[in-house]
């Protein structure tokens with residue numbers, strides 16, 4: 001695993017994440033307790049906080065979603081933060097590691113190393129032996145995901161059935177199927193308007 005040094009720009013990114021958390025902190029109803037900042041390769045920076053709920057999303061998910069919604073596709077560095085965490089940095093959870101691997105495996109993630117020092121590592125290095133979603137995506141496209149809501153539903157159902165038949169666990173299969181759905185506008189070879 002390649003370990004990259006943390007730069008002054010990375011520390012500024014941490015500060016940006018802390019600021020968005022401070023501005024939106026809530027430890028009551030909505031539980032906004034983690035901030036995130038994402039630097040794109042073009043220099044643009046996006047920020048977000050986690051959204052809690054029955055199906056809550058981590059700050060990394062929210063922030064990547066905001067960046068993608070703004071047209072970004074190339075990501076450089078990401079960090080999740082909390083002011084009480086070691087070096088104010090929180091390592092991504094397993095779910096986020098999978099998401100980062102799928103969207104941007106080469107994005108650099110600021111984390112703490114074994115000695116408590118800040119380093120950067122590529123997202124792909126945070127998820128050894130990852131599951132591959134690519135075959136599922138192909139299935140979604142193949143099953144006219146772009147043709148509308150029914151196409152998406154059918155594609156998800158087909159993907160679920162296919163992967164369950166192949167021994168993939170139920171939760172993982174559902175996750176991958178939904179990822180296909182959400183990835184639809186992300187793909188440049190899709191031209192559907194239903195999503």
Ligand SMILES: [Zn+2]
Nearest residue numbers: 058092093096
């Ligand atoms: Zn997470």
